[in-house]
Amino acid sequence: MEKTTQRKMVTTAMLVSILLVAIDTTIVTTAMPHIVEQLGGLNLLSWVFAIYLLTSSVTTPIYGKLADLFGRKSIFIFGIVLFVIGSMVSGMAQTMYQLIIFRGFQGLGAGAVMPLTFTIIADLYPGEARAKMQGVFSSVWGVAGLLGPLVGGLFVDHISWRWIFYINVPIGMVAIFLVLSFLHETPLEKSKKIIDYWGAALFTLSMSSLLFALISGGQVYAWYSVEIILLFTAAITFLTAFLYVETKAQEPMLPLSLFKIPVIAVSNAVGFVASGVLIGVNVYLPIWIQTLLGHSATSSGLTLMPMSFAWPLASTLAGQFMYRIGSKATAVFGAVLIMAGSAWLLLVHTGSPYWYFVGVMVVIGFGMGFSFTPLTVLVQSAVGWNLRGAATASNTFSRSLGQTVGIAVFGTVFNNTMNQSGMAQGLHVVFILVFAISMVTLLISILLPSHRSIMAQQNAD
Incomplete structure (x- = not known):
């Protein structure tokens, strides 16, 4: 980076960009019943989420490679522009098929924004300042989980579901302007790179x-x-x-040697299955609250908010837990909480009070915070500096893939059961599957190597 780069302005642009992408993952959730009511295609509901997750997760490592070859700025601008265009046309969709296609374009843009935001921040901030800034940016996901469902519900109830997409356009344009104006890179060496x-x-x-x-x-x-x-x-x-x-x-897109390291393989597996639990709860709990309990979109969005408070709090506490009881024990504790919250969800019925769902989200939110935080630390501790970026990316990708496959599986189960037995039974079967996956999360977490074996691996490297 050249000295002419204005860090505060670029940092603001990065915060705005990552917040847009993070919110877009959750803001659509509370609007889906209204979107289906207007556009039809209830059996295609899972595609609206799945196509976004698929295109964003699959393209993430590709954009990372391109940024190393052609610079962060140009690839980031390409991604955010694509995201803004995808948002605009998504708001204009007249059929469910159009919305699915346009959400795919959104995902293609998000695939660049997510990794390059953290890369640019790492370029801008050295040493201790970098660690603090990465922590700030990681907390954005908690803020997004809080604002997304609430803002989505407000737009649906008071304006139109289309504005959950239109709102991205002016905010995205601000981010584009800031990056173009204040981010300046040193020209890269002209040499042939292998893609x-x-x-x-x-x-x-x-x-x-x-x-x-x-x-x-x-x-x-x-x-x-x-x-x-x-x-x-x-x-x-x-x-x-x-x-x-x-x-x-x-120069492989995904170095397979990483997956031969036990702690990375197991940590990625835990992240994969736990992400399935997360997407299942976030997508289908609001549908239950709106369709079976008759609550508004805003009300169903508020039900998801407790997770957004519990998750960041648990992530902070997890740092202290890891020093006292170890990373593995902390991750297992988180998995136990995830399973407990999922088990609680099995008892839901049409007469369940509103606070019941709030309690479920608090427990699962704490579980996610205690589980995901040590997974990242375990993965990064298992390799040296030269592989740490790739190892961290593999863990992030595993979580994205878990959400992608999860929403596909849940959608299939929900649609098949609902067509035969009705909405309530379809959602119940989804919740049973969520609990089963949470059990797998706990079982795999128990397989995590102990602290001593991890340190031995690190010393060997």
């Missing part, structure tokens, strides 16, 4: 085939139809080819 095109393409094809099969199964096509079988076959074939290409690539 893992094949790896990126094969991974995208594999994950897209898998997701489409999961969402379409039992709805668009029968589970044992030729189409679904071909999609699963394509997913396996492309994934196999991807793994082979990554072993040969000079």
